[in-house]
Amino acid sequence: MAVVQTGNGFRKTGEGGLNVQRTAFTEIPMIDLAGMMSRDAAVRREVGEAVRRACTEVGFFYVCHHGVDPQSLARCYAVSKAFFMLSEAEKCEIHIRNSENHRGYGPLLEENTNPDSQGDLHEAFDLAGDIPQTDPDVLAGKRLYGPNLWPRHPAGFRDAVLECRSALVGLGHTIFRAFALALGLEEDYFQPLVEKPCAHMRILRYPPQKGVINEKQIGIGAHSDYECFTILHQNGESALQVLNAAGTWIEAPPIPGTFVINVGDMMARWTNDLFCSTLHRVINRSGKERYSIPLFFGPNFDTIISPLPSCQDADHPPLYPPVKAGDYVLSRFDETYVYRQPTAETV
Template structure:
């Protein structure tokens, strides 16, 4: 799968300076390259009351499927508890992420992502679309984590690989369960979801680190964007930073709750649902006191799967033209914020 994803990005290479993260361990003041302009919305304290908190849904709730559908329509995101992923599995992955990002910069750069690559260490792939750099470093895993882990730990990579592979397996099971529920809500036909539960899917794990920042009010951890995936399942350490844009409420913080996972819908589900489900625009803010970590699991159909809006009857017109997952990745690689409008039929 790594080769295939690399092929999807091959026609849209990044420049080397767009890949190499800052050596945060040596920085004491915010460089101009990472200083973002102040906006009016930054003055908002994001305290919109309980009515503007993203829903927390218990997967064991008999009404879970209905609640998930409502959350996808209203927010494009929700927090999930009783999700079935053992806490130890999540904790072990966070420990490994901390171990990775605590390494000296020269060690991490041994696994630097290539200009056309999909895996390894580096800046967020959305970096070229913004005039300033983000206060962030990441490590992307597609397929086996060992290829890149061996470059960093030639003799001590098995532990990292084992934890990541186990996490990936557990997340796949949860993603499949959620996908079946969501597809049932949409009424998607059986032949259109045969890939769910098979090996014919696309997945990736993204480890994220947001170091302590000397001037957090002038920096950006991760700039506003939507995910390309069908859905994303996110573990965030017990440090706030993630925000979701809610119409009429502005940027709403997604505060961490113990043993919950954040689920947000991506562009592909937005297309499949014919715009019924939102694709959550989100960003990450940083702070000066605590380093923040997160682990994102991206789940999507196979790259050759043709994404086409599902409409129940002729009274609903398709809002997007059909195209493969790989082709949509190509469209978004050129147009981060305008990809959906470019395939719109209205």
């Protein structure tokens, strides 16, 4: 049984091999977020109860009726495909290494989510809130805040990407309200802690993998995400695989009109492992390019992540020491990205 090192320790990855059990997508719960827009508190609590079941039993769920305009997503994908078609030299003008706060372009194999692998087969554009250098938090050296790096081409790239990110951040606030209800907290419990969230968005392009596939070099190796939760939109063929409790890889195919939500390591820590941060990976065997847009939603940089009182008792003592949210994410970036290694060269 193989293991993967995550931010919360070593995790089993199930049996080796690339085969997955093909099950109906209902194996991963579908939650209708329309209830979170209801004026009826009881209806909103029902959504919270469904989220609690999903987060404790699976760690993944789909959401529908989420309120994100599909045209915003379409515009983001259109300009992103044009960006990734640029020459490598032009894309590398904004190489992520040239950013002080982890923004910009990451070429193939720049990232290695599973330390036991040989690099991830995707390229990426990373961004977050476009915060000026004069912002007090930027001046204070909080390195998850700051300006983005933007390419010279294509036209309209910046506006389309920021419009999409804004919509996903809005969805993130709704999900945090549902998380609060799921944990038996006041619905607005997390709101003061996410007024300036470290909401890191990526646009990912996966080339197809053909023929014999090396298990140690796939789209993204087995890993768990760093932040509180991930909002993922999938555009294309099925490639995302989720590890179930029995150690079997289960497909999480794209479903029109939905997002995939999964718990991250930070939320697992915050809930004292009540919510499970589930291992997952990406293998693009479709024969086509695959694109996806994940938003990794975390709280304000200075938020202290320590097991919530409602998630501990005499039989469940705190499993993790307190840690500042921003410092935790930065430590995970340091372990994952080639450019952040001491031997990395300047581009």
